[in-house]
Amino acid sequence: MSTITETEVLDCKGMNCPLPILKTxxxxxxxxxxxxxxxxxxxxxxxxxxxxxxxxxxxxxxxNSQDGNIYTFYIQKS
Amino acid sequence: xxxxxxxxxxxASQGTLDWAYPPFILASAAAAMDMEVVVFFTFYGLxxxxxxVEAKIAPATNPAMPMKMPFGTDQFQNINWSIPxxxxxxxxxxxxxxxxxxxxxxxxxxxxxxxxxxxxxxEVGVKFIACQMTMDVFGFTKDDFxxxxxxxxxAMFLEYASDADIQLFx
Numbered sequence: 060m061s062t063i064t065e066t067e068v069l070d071c072k073g074m075n076c077p078l079p080i081l082k083t084x085x086x087x088x089x090x091x092x093x094x095x096x097x098x099x100x101x102x103x104x105x106x107x108x109x110x111x112x113x114x115x116x117x118x119x120x121x122x123n124s125q126d127g128n129i130y131t132f133y134i135q136k137s
Numbered sequence: 138x139x140x141x142x143x144x145x146x147x148x149a150s151q152g153t154l155d156w157a158y159p160p161f162i163l164a165s166a167a168a169a170m171d172m173e174v175v176v177f178f179t180f181y182g183l184x185x186x187x188x189x190v191e192a193k194i195a196p197a198t199n200p201a202m203p204m205k206m207p208f209g210t211d212q213f214q215n216i217n218w219s220i221p222x223x224x225x226x227x228x229x230x231x232x233x234x235x236x237x238x239x240x241x242x243x244x245x246x247x248x249x250x251x252x253x254x255x256x257x258x259x260e261v262g263v264k265f266i267a268c269q270m271t272m273d274v275f276g277f278t279k280d281d282f283x284x285x286x287x288x289x290x291x292a293m294f295l296e297y298a299s300d301a302d303i304q305l306f307x
Contacts (some may be wrong), residue, residue: 075247077166081257084169102247108166115170 061122063133066090072101072129076100079105080112083134087118090136095121098132105130143172146298148306152181152234154192154251155202160307161254167303170259175301176258177294179268182307183275186267186282190251193236197226198261207241259285266294 071079073096078128079100086096098109106123109132120134145167149160160176167174178186185192196202204218225231243250249257259265266287272278279288287293298304 068298073247075249077162077169077254078247080169080251081165084261111251112170115172 061124061131063095063097063121065133066094067096069096069098071105072099074100075102075117076104076108080108083109083112083132087116087134087136092136096132096134096136098134100130100132101128102130103128105132109134122125127133143170143303144293144297144301145172145174146301146304147174147176148294149176149178149182149185150180150307152184152192154194155199156182156246156293156307157190157192157251158248158254159183161251161258163305163307164263165254165258165261168258168263172303174258174263175266175294175297176263177266179271183267183271183277185251185255186265186286188281188283190253190255192251193232194239195232196220196235197231202235204235205238205242207238207245255283259283 067086067090071082071083074082079098079102083096083098090096101137106125109123110120113134117137119137121133121135123132145164147160147164151157151210160182164174166174184190194202196204200222203218204220206214207220208214225235240250264287265285266289267282269288269290
């Protein structure tokens, strides 16, 4: 369990590339700087995709973890 | 980000279902990564701008295409059916059947439809350009296409692509 307290939760379970990234981008756009998004995905490709996306967009991937086939990401809006 | 966004220039030249995905996936993902994206639709790729995308697959001309069932147990779904080309090429309705099976598999795997991806592209600011020359050749009109499409020729695309960071012909 993470100690991070998220501002918003985005459930991308069942979605495949590139939907988790697109939904994350659209959600982040609606949020304020400093707020934290918790994104949950089942797409095994989403780990590398979210890392790359965060690097490119300048948002901070604070933490990411895997529990079985569930991937969880905490992203802080820049 | 304060720096100048990266620019992506894609050419979508194919109109089958399998080739419909790459331009829309790359364009939407690039836009989600704050890149500026233009997709130039030419030749058969132009049909991807039709209000309803009728794209199909043609297994007889794609020997490497896996032929799999979209239902049953995982083990059953993983079987790659070897269909002789004289059957896949000559059976009426074979392409339609294979197309609906591929669509079903995509749906099962959580992949968006081509129309959904196209709409997402427009929502995140991807620009579509339809090739005017191909429209004239194949008899398409602006009314055949979805809203929000620009129209132009090779020079219009090349002017944008000339200082793009990524250029792909698909």
